[in-house]
Amino acid sequence: MGGHVRKFIENAGWPRIIIGLFLLSLYAAAPFVNVRVLTSLSDTLVRVGMNGVLVLAMVPMVQSGCGLNFGLPLGIIAGLLGATTSVQFEARGLAGFGFAILVAVPIAAALGFAYAQILNRVKGEEMMIATYVGFSSVAVMCMAWLLLPFDSPVMIWGYGGTGLRTTISTEGFWRHVLSDFAAFGLDGGAFYFPTGMFLFFFMMLFLVWAFFRTKTGTAITAVGSNPEFARASGIDVNRMRTISVMLSTVLGALGILVYDQSFGFIQLYMGPLYMAFPAVAAILLGGASVNKATMVNVVVGTFLFQGILTMTPSVINSLLQSDMSEVIRIIVSNGMILYALTRKTQVKR
Template sequence: MNTIREFIEYAGWPRIIIGLFLISLFIIAPFVGVRFDVSVSDTLVRFGMNGVMVLAMVPMVVSGCGLNFGLPLGIIAGLLGAVTSIEMGVNGIPGVLTAMAVAVPIAVVLGWAYGLLLNRAKGSEMMIATYVGFSSVAFMCIMWLILPFRSANMVWGYAGKGLRTTISVEGYWHQAISDIGSFRIGEFFYVPTGMFLFFALLCVFMWYFMRTKTGTAMATVGSNPEFARASGVNIDKMRTFSVVLSTVLGAIGIIVYEQSFGFIQLYMGPFYMAFPAVSAVLIGGASVHKATIVNVIVGTILFQGILTMTPSVINSMIQTDMSEVIRIIVSNGMILYALTRVLKVKL
């Protein structure tokens, strides 16, 4: 009995209820004509695709900068790396590495400037971050049209310039990471081992980093800034470093997402990507002041599992193709729930 009570206190009723709901969807699925193996495989793939972008929430939360609604800034850096890699015609793993090599320095510069801005707006970080995220996407809608990319696989054919809204990575580095060590069980169950290993590697890096001197100083800044200042820690420097790290992880995360998804989505594509990542880490048990790798893993599984399973099961039950409508309703519902937790904590 004590073990059950301790588990409930540790996990929290919201995560237990969401988890039970997800399990019930998996149980119901075969009875309404949805293949169980396909459902599990899709959930695993979506978990791997989104895990790194959810992990990008951790540094800023730990340092006291709040939830990173400015994640589109890192995503834009990743998109610039991705289109540059295709412009250069690099394929496979070298293509992914090229995209990351271009994206990371851009993310460092953008993250540094973003961090300086947040340091001037202490106490209003999430509002400023949201503005930065939205305005950067709007600005890039112009830049995607005028940047000097010329690859026939990316530009509008009738104009000869300006990047398309959606660019395929097929033939370049589609599933380059996912297929490393991947395997299939039967016809439909696919396990993207490489993507899981890459995500696990970044989780280990984050776990180790948070136990270094710099990571400990960053956590102290977030939990007790007065003590950190008295200990000689440069608070603004630590906050800026956390923002840079979060932006770099966002840039890497979108490249991992794209190589699995198969397409680069420009213009308004990054606009809504911060909200699912924020919601996932909150559903996983994080708060505006604390986030762990466990929160990232649990939250991503729950969020992506519900988002994957609900449309499939409901569609099969009502015999109507409303998957996109249901997906939007479920996604926005979970985002709304997660954000109400933030408001509750702040109040």
């Protein structure tokens, strides 16, 4: 019996259990401080749907041994280009959203390809480099947002300046097109379920899961598990890594589009800078390691992480009359990443 418990703790890891219990206690405490559990749950679910695909974007690179994708901003940029282009062309509704995807995916694939060429030359040091490649690309895009020839009046600065605004509303274009699709509410609107967004999220989960069930997906997993073994089996290791990086980048682009349609705003400039960190923290929280991740890790991790993000402001604030959510977010997410990085893994390099 004690052995079982110990084994469970070993498998899950202390930080994960502590955070899980913390979230549980937040839900338990909610009714006592006049926070409606149903509303909180609804908020959590909306945020899970919003962030799910971004977290999913970690999986391919983790599986191929490229480590945690701190370069997520690269995919996000491609998504943002798709989003702004569709607004520029006044594409509305589901079609507009589809148009944004059509623009974003090839850009993401191209960026991902270039990004993979860098990562293939710096094996073993991918994570730090990915972080700064992500950061630099955000900075480059800051300049590009100023210079690109967008002229839709809803997007550019009002007072005669050139360049795009820092936040652009998707109201009237494709705000909530996924979220509201077959959405339903309960209890007079206290509970809202964004059915369409979840359908999209689960479709993506299914596609990625299916991809890793194919011959190529199997090869990518083997490359991540032991690149020397894969090479001895005739696999082109760099090619597999390239595919995984491109896939991650494309998922990043799709992820930000889902996020933006639910959020209602496109955030440009420095907005994407730190977006990789919550996604990284979420997948680690879900039980992934630096080189193994599953769909379950994605779903569980996103739920736990977003759960804490939604519950801490409401519950902790009511308890302590002070907004500690930001500090808790920083400590939880970075603590989780730190834990994963310092854990002794059996992985051979």
